[in-house]
Amino acid sequence: MAKVVRYLFYCWVIVSVVPATAQDRYPKIQTFGDLISYLDAHTTSRFSYADALTGVKITVDDGVDLTDRQVLTKILHAAGIEVVVKGALLVFRKINHAGRTLTGYVRDAESGESLIGAYVVDPATGTGVTTNTFGFFSLTTGSDSVVVSFIGYGNQKLSISGFRGELQIAMQRKESQLSEVVISGSNAFDLPEMSNIRLSPERIKSLPVLMGETDILKTLQLLPGVQSGMEGSAGFHVRGGGPDQNLVLLDGVPVYNTSHLFGFFSVFNADAINTVDLIKGGFPARYGGRLSSIVDIQMKEGNLNKVEGEGAVGLVASKFTVSGPISKGKTSFMLSGRRTYLDLLTVPIAKAAGSNQIIGGNFWDLNAKINHIISPKDRIYLSFYSGRDNLYDRYTLEEESDLTGKETTDIRWGNLTSAFRWNHKYNDRLFGNLTALYSRYQFDLATTVHYQNSGNQVIPDINRHNEYYSNIRDLGFKADFDYSFNNDHQVKFGANFVSHTLTPGMSRFQSHITRDTTFGSPEIKLHELYGYAEDEISITRSTSANLGIHYSMAFADTKTYTSLQPRVILSQKIGPQFSVKGSYARMAQYIHLLVNSGIGLPTDLWVPSTDRVKPQLSDQVAFGIATTRKGIELSVEGYYKWMKNLIEYKDGVGFLDIDSRWENKIESGRGKSYGAEVFIEKKMGRSTGWISYTWSKSTRTFANLNFGNTFPYRYDRRHTIALVYAIAVNERVDFSAVWVYNTGNAITLPTSTYPKAS
Incomplete structure (x- = not known):
C-alpha cells in the first residue's frame, strides 16, 4: 500500500510541478513581442523586425530551449515568421510576404544633386538596393519604414506607413549613427562587385597635387593596379594594358x-565632377569596347535650390564653377571653366629679352550641364564638354638677312563631347535612360613659313604650309534599362549603337612652287553595335552574384566581327565582416591606338579594325578577399589577363612616315599580364587615407619584333607603392601627404657601337 501511495505522489509531482517550471521559465510568452522580450534578456543577439510582427500569436512547447536557433526557427515558422541570421543580427520577417514596391530618388539636401550608390534598406528584412547613376531606386518592402545611408551623410530612417507615390529622400552632410537600427550589407565588400573603387570630388581635392591643380587621373594612379605612363603625366595604364584600353x-x-x-x-576639372568610378576587372555586362578598365565620370547636375559658385587662382591656371536654379526645384544649370596662363607669363618675358624665338602654350576647357524635371516620371539632361591645347613656336627673321619674315609651328589637340539624356520611369519596377551622344578628338600639327626678299640678291619669296592631322568622331545612341524583379534580382539590360569616323593620318603640303597636295590614310567608317543583360542576384543570404552577357558586332569594310562576352562576379560572405570574391570577364575592342614611342606630344593615332586588322580581345580572371574592421577596409586581389590582336609600329616606323596605308606600318601580336594588389583604406574619422601596393608583370610577343621573343611591355613595373594620408585639423584646415614608389621601366641598353667610317 505504501508503494502505491508513493507512486501516486510522484505522478502528481510530474503532472503539476513540470508545467509550473516551464511556466516560470517562459512567463507569458504568447506573442512574438513576448518572445523578443525574453530573447533580449537571455541572449546577446541583436534583432531587426517590423512592428507589425509584435502581436503575432506563437506557441511555445514545454521544456524547449529558445536560445537554440533551430528550435526558435521551428516555433516561428509555425507562426508564419522566418529567421534570417546575419552574424550577430537576427532578422525576423513574414514568410513569403511580397510586400509593395517603393520607388524614389536619393539626393543631396542642399544642392539636389543625385547621390549615386546610396543604400536603401528594409530594416525588417535587412535587404536593400543601391541607387543608380541618376539616384533612382526600386525597393520591395513589407515594412513601415526604410533606412538610407551614404558615406559622408547622416543615416536616415523614414516612415513610409501609408505613403503613396514617389519618395524624394534628401540626405544631410553630417556624421550620425542610428543605434536602434543595424544595417547589414551596406559595405562594398557585401556587393557583387570586384576591382571597383569609387572616388568623390571631396576625396580627390583633399590630396596634394602638382602645381596646385587637382587632378582626377593622378588620384587614380595612387590606387592599386593603376600606373602612370611617365613621371608627372596624367596618362595611366591598368593591369598591364595600354592607354587605348581604358574606356x-x-x-x-x-x-x-x-x-x-x-x-x-x-582634361577633367574636379570642380565640375560628381562621382568617379574605376573598374579594373569583374566588368559588368553593361560596359564594353575596351580591355583594361572603365572610368565612369558623372558631372554635377547643378544646384536646384540656390545659386552657388567657387573659383581658384593657381600657379599655372585659374578656374571657376557656378551653378544654380533656372527654375527653382525644377531646372538647374552648371558651368565650369579653366584656363592656363603659362603663355601670358613666358611670352612677355621673351619679348622683353629681345628674342627672335617665342615658345608658349596654353590649354582651356569648359564643362556645362542643364537638367530639367519634366514630371515625377521624366527628367532630361544636356551635357557639354570642350577642351583645347595649343603649343606654338614663333620665329622671326629680321634685317640682318636678305630675307625677312617669320616661321610658325603650332601643335593643337582637343576633345569635344555632348550628350542628351532622357530618364523615364515606366512603372515602379522599370526605369529607362535614353542617350544621344557625340564625341570628337582632333590632333593637328602645322608649320607655316613666310619669307620675303629684302636684299639686293635675287632671292625668291618663300611661302610654305605643311600640315599633319588626325581625328576620330563618334555619333551614337544608347538605351539602358533597370528592372527590379525584387530585392534579390536587380536586372539591367540595354543596347548601344555608335558610328566611328576615323582619319588615321593625313598630310597636306602647300608652297609657292607646288600646288596643294594631300595624301595619307583616307577617312574610314566603323559601325559598332552591342546589346547586354545582367542580373545582380542574391543566391542565398551570404552568396550574391552579378551574371551577365555582352554581345557586340562591328562592321569594318567588308568584314563583320562578332563577339560573345560572358561576365561573372561571385561574392561569398564568411561571417559578418569578411567576404571572398571571384570574377571572369571577356572583352573585345574594335578600335586601336598606334602609340608613338617618343614622349610628350599626343601624336598617337586612333585606327579601326579592318579586313587586315582584327579586334583586340582579352580574358581576365580575378580572385580576392575583403574585410572591414573598426572602420578600416582591407582587400587583396590577384588577376591574370590574356590579350591578343594587339598592334605596334614596325621597327623604325613612325606616325609621320609617308605611306598611304597605316596598316603597312604595324605588327600584330599578343600580350599577357598578371599580378597581385593590396589596398588598405580608412574612410572615417579625422585622419583618413590609404595604402596601396601592386606587384605586376606584363609582356608582349610579336612575330617580327625582337626576333619573335617575348619582351616586357613598355610600362612593365614590378612594384608600385602609394601612401596617402590626410588629417582634418578643423572644418577649415586640413593637411595631406602622398608618397609614391615605382620600380623603373624596362629598358635595353646597347652593348656595342659601330664607329663612323673615316
Whole structure:
C-alpha cells in the first residue's frame, strides 16, 4: 500500500510541478513581442523586425530551449515568421510576404544633386538596393519604414506607413549613427562587385597635387593596379594594358584623349565632377569596347535650390564653377571653366629679352550641364564638354638677312563631347535612360613659313604650309534599362549603337612652287553595335552574384566581327565582416591606338579594325578577399589577363612616315599580364587615407619584333607603392601627404657601337 501511495505522489509531482517550471521559465510568452522580450534578456543577439510582427500569436512547447536557433526557427515558422541570421543580427520577417514596391530618388539636401550608390534598406528584412547613376531606386518592402545611408551623410530612417507615390529622400552632410537600427550589407565588400573603387570630388581635392591643380587621373594612379605612363603625366595604364584600353566616359560619352599640356594635367576639372568610378576587372555586362578598365565620370547636375559658385587662382591656371536654379526645384544649370596662363607669363618675358624665338602654350576647357524635371516620371539632361591645347613656336627673321619674315609651328589637340539624356520611369519596377551622344578628338600639327626678299640678291619669296592631322568622331545612341524583379534580382539590360569616323593620318603640303597636295590614310567608317543583360542576384543570404552577357558586332569594310562576352562576379560572405570574391570577364575592342614611342606630344593615332586588322580581345580572371574592421577596409586581389590582336609600329616606323596605308606600318601580336594588389583604406574619422601596393608583370610577343621573343611591355613595373594620408585639423584646415614608389621601366641598353667610317 505504501508503494502505491508513493507512486501516486510522484505522478502528481510530474503532472503539476513540470508545467509550473516551464511556466516560470517562459512567463507569458504568447506573442512574438513576448518572445523578443525574453530573447533580449537571455541572449546577446541583436534583432531587426517590423512592428507589425509584435502581436503575432506563437506557441511555445514545454521544456524547449529558445536560445537554440533551430528550435526558435521551428516555433516561428509555425507562426508564419522566418529567421534570417546575419552574424550577430537576427532578422525576423513574414514568410513569403511580397510586400509593395517603393520607388524614389536619393539626393543631396542642399544642392539636389543625385547621390549615386546610396543604400536603401528594409530594416525588417535587412535587404536593400543601391541607387543608380541618376539616384533612382526600386525597393520591395513589407515594412513601415526604410533606412538610407551614404558615406559622408547622416543615416536616415523614414516612415513610409501609408505613403503613396514617389519618395524624394534628401540626405544631410553630417556624421550620425542610428543605434536602434543595424544595417547589414551596406559595405562594398557585401556587393557583387570586384576591382571597383569609387572616388568623390571631396576625396580627390583633399590630396596634394602638382602645381596646385587637382587632378582626377593622378588620384587614380595612387590606387592599386593603376600606373602612370611617365613621371608627372596624367596618362595611366591598368593591369598591364595600354592607354587605348581604358574606356573613359564623361556622362556616358567616350573621351579619347585625357591629357592637357604634355600630359601633366588631365582634361577633367574636379570642380565640375560628381562621382568617379574605376573598374579594373569583374566588368559588368553593361560596359564594353575596351580591355583594361572603365572610368565612369558623372558631372554635377547643378544646384536646384540656390545659386552657388567657387573659383581658384593657381600657379599655372585659374578656374571657376557656378551653378544654380533656372527654375527653382525644377531646372538647374552648371558651368565650369579653366584656363592656363603659362603663355601670358613666358611670352612677355621673351619679348622683353629681345628674342627672335617665342615658345608658349596654353590649354582651356569648359564643362556645362542643364537638367530639367519634366514630371515625377521624366527628367532630361544636356551635357557639354570642350577642351583645347595649343603649343606654338614663333620665329622671326629680321634685317640682318636678305630675307625677312617669320616661321610658325603650332601643335593643337582637343576633345569635344555632348550628350542628351532622357530618364523615364515606366512603372515602379522599370526605369529607362535614353542617350544621344557625340564625341570628337582632333590632333593637328602645322608649320607655316613666310619669307620675303629684302636684299639686293635675287632671292625668291618663300611661302610654305605643311600640315599633319588626325581625328576620330563618334555619333551614337544608347538605351539602358533597370528592372527590379525584387530585392534579390536587380536586372539591367540595354543596347548601344555608335558610328566611328576615323582619319588615321593625313598630310597636306602647300608652297609657292607646288600646288596643294594631300595624301595619307583616307577617312574610314566603323559601325559598332552591342546589346547586354545582367542580373545582380542574391543566391542565398551570404552568396550574391552579378551574371551577365555582352554581345557586340562591328562592321569594318567588308568584314563583320562578332563577339560573345560572358561576365561573372561571385561574392561569398564568411561571417559578418569578411567576404571572398571571384570574377571572369571577356572583352573585345574594335578600335586601336598606334602609340608613338617618343614622349610628350599626343601624336598617337586612333585606327579601326579592318579586313587586315582584327579586334583586340582579352580574358581576365580575378580572385580576392575583403574585410572591414573598426572602420578600416582591407582587400587583396590577384588577376591574370590574356590579350591578343594587339598592334605596334614596325621597327623604325613612325606616325609621320609617308605611306598611304597605316596598316603597312604595324605588327600584330599578343600580350599577357598578371599580378597581385593590396589596398588598405580608412574612410572615417579625422585622419583618413590609404595604402596601396601592386606587384605586376606584363609582356608582349610579336612575330617580327625582337626576333619573335617575348619582351616586357613598355610600362612593365614590378612594384608600385602609394601612401596617402590626410588629417582634418578643423572644418577649415586640413593637411595631406602622398608618397609614391615605382620600380623603373624596362629598358635595353646597347652593348656595342659601330664607329663612323673615316
